[in-house]
Amino acid sequence: MDAQPTTPTRPTVVDGLAGAIGNTPLIRLRRASAATGCEILGKAEFMQPGGSVKDRAGLGIIQDAEARGQLTPGEPGIVVEGTAGNTGIGLTLVANARGYKSIIVVPRTQSREKLDFLRMIGADLRLVDPKPLRDPGHYVNTSRRIAEELQAQGERVIWANQFGNLANAAIHEATTGPEIWDQTGGRIDAFTCACGTGGTLAGVARALKARNPKVRIVLADPMGSGLYSWIKTGEVKAEGSSITEGIGQASAAPGNLEHGRDCIDDALQVDDPTALAQIFDLQQHEGISLGGSAGVNVAAAVALAKRMGPGHTIVTILCDGGARYQSKIFNPEFLREKGLPVPSWLA
Numbered sequence: 314m315d316a317q318p319t320t321p322t323r324p325t326v327v328d329g330l331a332g333a334i335g336n337t338p339l340i341r342l343r344r345a346s347a348a349t350g351c352e353i354l355g356k357a358e359f360m361q362p363g364g365s366v367k368d369r370a371g372l373g374i375i376q377d378a379e380a381r382g383q384l385t386p387g388e389p390g391i392v393v394e395g396t397a398g399n400t401g402i403g404l405t406l407v408a409n410a411r412g413y414k415s416i417i418v419v420p421r422t423q424s425r426e427k428l429d430f431l432r433m434i435g436a437d438l439r440l441v442d443p444k445p446l447r448d449p450g451h452y453v454n455t456s457r458r459i460a461e462e463l464q465a466q467g468e469r470v471i472w473a474n475q476f477g478n479l480a481n482a483a484i485h486e487a488t489t490g491p492e493i494w495d496q497t498g499g500r501i502d503a504f505t506c507a508c509g510t511g512g513t514l515a516g517v518a519r520a521l522k523a524r525n526p527k528v529r530i531v532l533a534d535p536m537g538s539g540l541y542s543w544i545k546t547g548e549v550k551a552e553g554s555s556i557t558e559g560i561g562q563a564s565a566a567p568g569n570l571e572h573g574r575d576c577i578d579d580a581l582q583v584d585d586p587t588a589l590a591q592i593f594d595l596q597q598h599e600g601i602s603l604g605g606s607a608g609v610n611v612a613a614a615v616a617l618a619k620r621m622g623p624g625h626t627i628v629t630i631l632c633d634g635g636a637r638y639q640s641k642i643f644n645p646e647f648l649r650e651k652g653l654p655v656p657s658w659l660a
């Protein structure tokens with residue numbers, strides 16, 4: 314029997330967009346739990362107003378800039394950021410709600426759906442070619458340069474700098490982590506998720522370890538990212554590639570991840586076929602449609618459950634929804650091109 318709809322955990326009326334960010338449900342993933350004898354729970358970040366876990370970072374970074382007096386609600390201001398897309402969406406929505414403009418720099422390889430969404434909500438979208446981080450044309454370096462140029466012209470502007478700005482991890486430490494603790498009643502044995510900036514992992518890890526140092530914290534890493542080896546050996550070494558977006562780092566551990574390094578116990582690697590199998594299974598059998606990074610996270614939670622044995626509670630993050638990747642991981646031509654299996658209902 315399905316459970317009844319849950320009583321909302323937030324007040325019935327919230328104050329504007331900011332009040333609607335966070336307080337997402339924790340969903341028991343039935344098949345993953347049954348297969349492992351563990352309780353595998355996914356934090357439904359795909360239910361956020363902007364559709365991803367990065368709404369929290371968008372809000373945290375803008376609130377922090379306001380607290381520092383760099384931006385003032387209702388007065389002109391510009392938020393500039395380089396992003397795989399989701400942070401740009403979160404920042405732009407919060408900026409719209411407070412009367413700021415946003416300039417969002419994104420590699421043109423990111424899904425069409427995220428780019429269209431950014432245009433739709435009025436971001437000043439600047440597409441760049443994918444480049445290594447050391448290249449001045451890399452999306453992060455480009456966004457920084459744009460912010461500096463506008464500042465030199467006397468504009469009130471912030472460079473959100475989600476990788477280095479610890480307001481990112483701080484909002485997860487203040488909201489996501491405590492929510493998970495409260496929702497599980499403190500009965501949580503492990504937490505795992507992938508890292509883009511590391512804001513989610515570091516913030517949640519710090520909040521959970523502060524409440525119970527025995528909670529095991531495990532980084533989930535896609536192929537092509539060097540963060541698995543960074544945790545294992547201290548050296549960033551990347552091999553292979555992945556179709557996932559918004560996670561993994563090939564050249565350096567971001568500042569937000571380093572901020573939580575002391576709280577991370579271990580790392581796991583997940584390949585694309587394993588992540589995709591989780592996404593397709595969850596969509597077709599549990600009605601939960603997710604993006605690629607959530608597939609990596611659920612696959613990591615399952616692998617961790619198998620290592621830890623039955624009876625444990627393991628929490629992960631369902632970062633964003635499948636609709637954001639219709640043109641990619643739910644597109645048979647894209648899957649065939651990448652040599653990945655096409656599920657029967659898409660073939």
Ligand code: PMP
Nearest residue numbers: 399509510511512513559606632
């Ligand atoms: N999944 C998706 C789809 C994302 O866009 C991001 C952020 N780039 C992440 C996961 C990782 O989140 P964080 O930046 O907090 O590590």
